[in-house]
Structure formats: C-alpha cells, structure tokens
Amino acid sequence: MNINLDIEKILVSEEAIVQRCKVLAKQISEDYEDKKPILICPLKGAVSFFAHLCEQMTIPMVYDFIKASSYAGTQSTGIVNISYMPTTPLKDRHVIIVEDIIDTGRTLSAVVEELKKEGPASIELACLLDKPSMRKVPLEAKYTGFVIPNEFVVGFGLDYNEEYRNLPYVGVLKPEVYTK
Numbered sequence: 001m002n003i004n005l006d007i008e009k010i011l012v013s014e015e016a017i018v019q020r021c022k023v024l025a026k027q028i029s030e031d032y033e034d035k036k037p038i039l040i041c042p043l044k045g046a047v048s049f050f051a052h053l054c055e056q057m058t059i060p061m062v063y064d065f066i067k068a069s070s071y072a073g074t075q076s077t078g079i080v081n082i083s084y085m086p087t088t089p090l091k092d093r094h095v096i097i098v099e100d101i102i103d104t105g106r107t108l109s110a111v112v113e114e115l116k117k118e119g120p121a122s123i124e125l126a127c128l129l130d131k132p133s134m135r136k137v138p139l140e141a142k143y144t145g146f147v148i149p150n151e152f153v154v155g156f157g158l159d160y161n162e163e164y165r166n167l168p169y170v171g172v173l174k175p176e177v178y179t180k
Ligand code: PRP
Pocket: 042, 043, 044, 045, 046, 068, 069, 070, 071, 076, 099, 100, 101, 102, 103, 104, 105, 106, 107, 108, 158, 159
C-alpha cells in the first residue's frame, strides 16, 4: 500500500513549497529584524510548513505551539477546541501564527482571540494555503504561500482522518478514498 496512489493530482509540488518557504522566510526576516518574534505553530497540521519556514529564518526568534482543532473527517464542525497553549510569555512580544491552511477561518480566528488575551505587541498570520472562497469569518494572512481552489487537500501536514500528513507535497485526494 503506497499512500501516493490515493492522490488524484498534486496541487502544490514539494519544490514549489520549498521555494515559497524561502521567499516567505526572507520577507519575515526582513520585516521582523530586531523584533525577535515568537512564531506559533498550531498543531498538528502546521508542523511541516512551520519547520520549513523556521529553518529558513535568519533573525533571532523563538517558537512555541498551540493545539487547536475543529475538523472531523472533511467537515468543519465550527467548534474550535484549544487544548494546549504556548508556554512562552507573549506579553509585549511580536507574534506570528504560522498555519497550514485558512479555510473557513474559524480555527485561526479562535486562536488569534485566545492569544490576544496574553497581551502581545502584535499578531500577524502566515499560512501556506489560503482558500478565500470558503471564508466564513473575515481573516487575512500577511504572508501567504499559495491561494488554492475549494478542493479537499492533504499532505505537507494536512490530513484526512489523521493520515496523509507525511506526504511531501499538497495533493487532492481521490474522492473514492473519502466516500468509501
Ligand atoms: C485544520 C487546519 C487549520 C484549520 C483550517 O485543522 O490545520 O487549522 O483546519 O480550517 P478553518 O479555516 O476552516 O478553521 P484541524 O482542525 O483539521 O486540526 P489539525 O491541525 O490537527 O489537522
């Protein structure tokens, strides 16, 4: 069984992601020079993008994690559950939340509201994938990797029922995989 066989098409290749991470990391490094930002990774989907982006950053920074989840299978439940908060004090610090995908925007807006309570100096968003056509909550990332159409995507951190996160690219799952 090879998980690549469940993919109908590759939407964003590994090479394109790696290249885009370099560009975004350079931009963030320039924008946050002397600000020592805290980059926050919402678990679990953002892990691959977060690691690639952080590795390319050239300025002093720290990172931390938050656990937020709202999906069951392919459906957004609309209820965002935050079960782990960053341990780094965020007061008066510049925070960048690094997310894998913004779809309805519900997860990230709940995360932003929760982190705002800690009194950071600023909060900005970086996302690898943006599906603006699906937005239910107004939300815009300062740094975006790729704008994509409304297709259910997996890979590079994104899952279907917790699987496929380890694919090195972003792909569209064959419909028979999630209709069976
Ligand atoms: C996914 C993804 C984003 C969110 C985006 O998380 O990682 O956090 O959904 O969707 P939204 O904009 O409609 O809220 P999920 O809840 O599946 O948890 P995971 O990160 O553990 O996969």
